[in-house]
Amino acid sequence: MGGLDPMGWLVLFVAGLAIMLSLRFPVAIALLVVSAIGAVILYGFGPGIEMTVVSMVSGLATFTLTAIPMFILMGELFFRSGLAFDAIAAVERGLKRLPGRLAFISVGMGALLGVLSGSVMASTAMLGGTLVPEMARRGYSPRLAVGSVLGSGGLAMILPPSTVVIVWGATAGVPVGPLLIAGILPGIAMAIGYAIVVAVWAYFFGGAERPSRRAGASLRPSAPGGPAPAGEASGAPGGALLTRAKTTAAALATASSPAEKQGSLVSLFGMLTIIVGVLLLILFGIATPTEAAAVAVGATVLLLVVFRRLTRAVLVEAFKHTLLATGMIFLIIASAAIYGRVLAGSGSVTAFVEFITGLTGNPTLLLVIMLVIVIILGLFLESIAIVLLTIPLFMPIVAVAGFDPIWFGIIMIVAIQIGTVTPPFGMSLFVIRQYAPTSMTMGDIYKSALPFIASDLLVIAILIAVPGIVTLLPSLM
Template sequence: MDWWLFLLLFFLGLGVLMMIGVPVAIAFLLVNLAGVYYLWGGVSGFNQLILSIDSSISTFVLVPVPMFILMGSIMFHSGIAQRMIEVLDQWLGFVAGRLAVLAIGAGALLGTLTGMAMGSVAMLGSTLTPEMERRGYAKSMSIGPILASGGLAILIPPSTLAIILASLGGFSVAKILIGIIVPGILLAIMCIGYIVVRAMLRPEEAPAYEAPRIPLAQRLSDAAIYLVPPICVVVMIIGLIFFGTATPTEAAALGTFLTFVLAILYRKLNWQVLVKGVGSATQLSVMILIILTGSAAFSQLLSFSGATAAITGLASELPVPPLLLLVLMQVIIVFLGMFIEQTSIVLVTIPIFLPIVHQMGWDPIWFGIIMMVNLEMATITPPFGLSLFVMKGIATRGTAMIDIYRAAIPFILINILLMAIMIAVPDLVLWLPSKMN
């Protein structure tokens, strides 16, 4: 069978299974089984598949994934994350478009805790959107910032998606975690800048209101108690990784331990919180690891069928500039992001894209972080971005999909601008990782 026919049948089978409602992990397993049976000598090839599955998840590099998920889950279920947002709100009373800015700031905070875009959209959308509309905010100003905040969840370390991307791509977890810091902060600043300027130019879209006056002493006290300690945990994790004092796995374990200590000190850790926190973290971790089990087999099937070598050769011989090839790869990611979630996109594309990246001589860290910005943008790209439908499900009555599409467009353009800057100035991504020990 020609490689292109194998690839076509593989993705056709995957698409059919997903359309009839089969979970992504099971769909990958089934098409991998069919491919192994055909290419690896029938039933005897299943032994190799088992070894591939075992090697794909039995690696020290992936240990930070459940650790970071558990850390965020405990902070969320213990109420630490919600209290952080409340304290942040106390300091934004003077800012134009206050609640919209709060959505971006809260998204950045939740990003350090959960790393899940759609989870961030669901939480902030259900709490902040009704309040913004009650205050007279235009739909585009109440919905758009919530959608944008979800993207920050995967661009603010510690990011589970960054770890998964690095482990599948075979490059440094520590460097990609440090490399996403500057783009993540820059994206937050660009979004906040847009909101503030728009609120100043069109005050009717984000009406000012009298915020409760909280004494400075109380704000400082609340910040010192409820905001500084959790942020210090995240900063400590990043610092340990940056200076080479600890591996990402060791830093994740220490951060998770300190999160439990914080929950105890706040008197928020009880049996119910423990069961919910560990239960949800286990469920999410298992889902991610099951998806990853298909990675090694998929990569090997691509190589065995000749698809990897053929695609790499085809890409290198295309009569187009390398920049256009990079853009085409990003367009594919946006298209996939309309239908499947981010971890699955990484699983599908990395085995195909990474040989091309090496062939072109691009830095895989640089490419991976551009890809992450694109992945978060894909979830809010009309007409089928997954976060758009999450927003529709929790939006106030009377909100049409066209309202959500319009609200997302300015923030999609901001993401495209950030990607263009990263492509034009690679040092924006690579400078900080180059300074690591």
């Protein structure tokens, strides 16, 4: 083993990780085991174990990472209390005269869930569990219903306060505040692209609900006896949240009094005020992302007190699932810290950079190669795992090519999001399978995702051609 060349180390490491993932080990555990074994082989048992422990501790000893659990808690409080669903109902009522409004709402909800949860899988599950059955009931094309949810769920990865963006910045050594703000305009561009796809689809190909003559029509829960939401049976965090979504939707379906409608509008205004306020704190340099996250949690708690939604059950569920999500993310980060040390120590990083830059000296082609790599990885791995696996390999190339690290990070994160919905193994495809009509095959689901993938690819091309879209807001900070 000692005579293995650097590229051989990289191949061996990737092969070991692939074997453990194929055996259904969680990404964090697979990364930890393979990295620790690599450290022991490279440095010897004693020094290898010592390096493993020190790397895990140092990987988490970053002040910026404390923003992650607080932003997750903010979203959990909104969801568990039901305020998020009140706001969604207000939007649905406001668009009741718009053809195909539920598909447009899925885009808006994707943006909202992105801000509140920062998780693509959670957003896709939430949208799928609440909107797909309702669109089926109202006669929408199954492909339009599933496709709009698949595309919109990915907005969670790019819009602030995205967990993926925070992890990227903290790990790559890029300022997290500017990186979060840089995602706003690209996220809006992606949402506009999805809305255009929905509008063209509904206008030229039909398959969308026409304006309802029932003015009080609102979201309803999926029909009893349907497929169980992913994670519900196993006790995963998403299951209880989807149950709450359906319960809230059932209540909102009958909420047609002026007082109830006014309450939904106030919920929407309160949420938007907190979200915009947090972003402005970061944009104008008044607070760091961690301080802004703390303000967001405090404001959310105050809002729940005003609405009399801050119950013991809400707090217990919110804290419970915040701890579960944070623990998973932090374990992946700690494991990836060892991975980065082993790659650097074995010389694999240098060898990889020399190999990639040896293929071409054209910066644009180098960028395309890296984009293809992350899209392929997105077919098999969770987004944070992809970030932590690629950063040690990509950032030296970024330095060689002279890319702006903030611009590069945003483009890579959009590409990772594309991977989650790309056939045949994109992870979001298998999440949405749980909620798609039984008449749809996996082939139909693949086809429903294609227009939204094309929209994202167009957005990436625009961001490459006009870097100012990404760098404009950070430059104002």
